Amino acid sequence: MNRYALSRRVVHWAIAVCVIVLVPVGLWMVARGQANLWDQLTNTLYGIHKATGFSVLLLMALRIAFKLRSADPAWPADFPRARRIAAKSLHHTFYLLLVLVPLLGWAGVTAFPALIVLPGFDLPPMPFVPVDEALALRLFQIHGALAVLLAALVLGHVGAALHHLLIARDGLFQRIWFGRAGHSGH
Ligand code: HEM
Numbered sequence: 001m002n003r004y005a006l007s008r009r010v011v012h013w014a015i016a017v018c019v020i021v022l023v024p025v026g027l028w029m030v031a032r033g034q035a036n037l038w039d040q041l042t043n044t045l046y047g048i049h050k051a052t053g054f055s056v057l058l059l060m061a062l063r064i065a066f067k068l069r070s071a072d073p074a075w076p077a078d079f080p081r082a083r084r085i086a087a088k089s090l091h092h093t094f095y096l097l098l099v100l101v102p103l104l105g106w107a108g109v110t111a112f113p114a115l116i117v118l119p120g121f122d123l124p125p126m127p128f129v130p131v132d133e134a135l136a137l138r139l140f141q142i143h144g145a146l147a148v149l150l151a152a153l154v155l156g157h158v159g160a161a162l163h164h165l166l167i168a169r170d171g172l173f174q175r176i177w178f179g180r181a182g183h184s185g186h
Contacts, residue, residue: 002073002074002175003073003174003175003176004070004072004073004175004176005066005069005070007062007066007070008063008066008067008070009176009177009178011059011062011063011066012063012176014059015056015059015060015063015098018052018053018055018056018059019056019098019150019151019154021048021052022049022052022053022056022147023147023150023151023154025045025048025049025052026049026144026147028045029042029045029046029049030144032045046114047116047117047118050105050109050115050117050123051117053101053102053105053106054102054106054123056098056101056102057099057102057103057106060095060098060099060102063095063098064095067095073175076170076171076172079170087160090153090156090157090160093153094150094153094157097146097149097150097153098150100146101143101146101147101150103126104139104140104142104143104146105139105140105143106123106126107126107129107139108136108139108140108143109123109136110125110126110129110131110136111129111130111131111132111133111135111136111139112131112133112136113125113131113136114136161173161176
């Protein structure tokens, strides 16, 4: 069957849902913090963000293991080389950002320190990261900037996916979806 292994499809969509939650929650909680609204809602948003973001890190470990274990489906024979290269570069950039962005967030909350997710439940501190508030602020800055870059690239990725699904109708979308197998070969 010319599509991604089921394990890879499941982890792709699990991470997609996490990122769709993380970006608006991240922007919202930071806006509330900047407005000095340190109430229950802001704390809950930070808790959700940290727990979901840390889950992305764990899911990415699985994702990389699954990728190493199973080959990518073959491209349709007539798929232009330039677009193949563009798609592959974007996908590899996602792997990089989806590891770097949560690592920077985790390093930031370790340095601040602000590891609490729920009362009585803290994330583990990242090894070798000192408690240093100035360092934490630096890490959060880079975390935020790369997260915004990630969100912009996600928009391009979604646009390409919708193009394949609705306009080109070439079966590429079905390679990462569930249900009956798509036919991406011509
Ligand atoms: C793929 C995973 C993640 C994405 C896409 C993401 C996205 C974002 C975004 C969009 C912001 C707002 C940035 C801004 O407006 O400056 C943000 C802020 C933040 N994120 Fe994440 N995040 C992720 C993972 C994590 C993780 C794992 C942690 C910690 C365990 C974390 C902790 C934080 C904190 C503390 C802030 C606020 C920083 C500040 O106050 O300036 N994030 N994140």
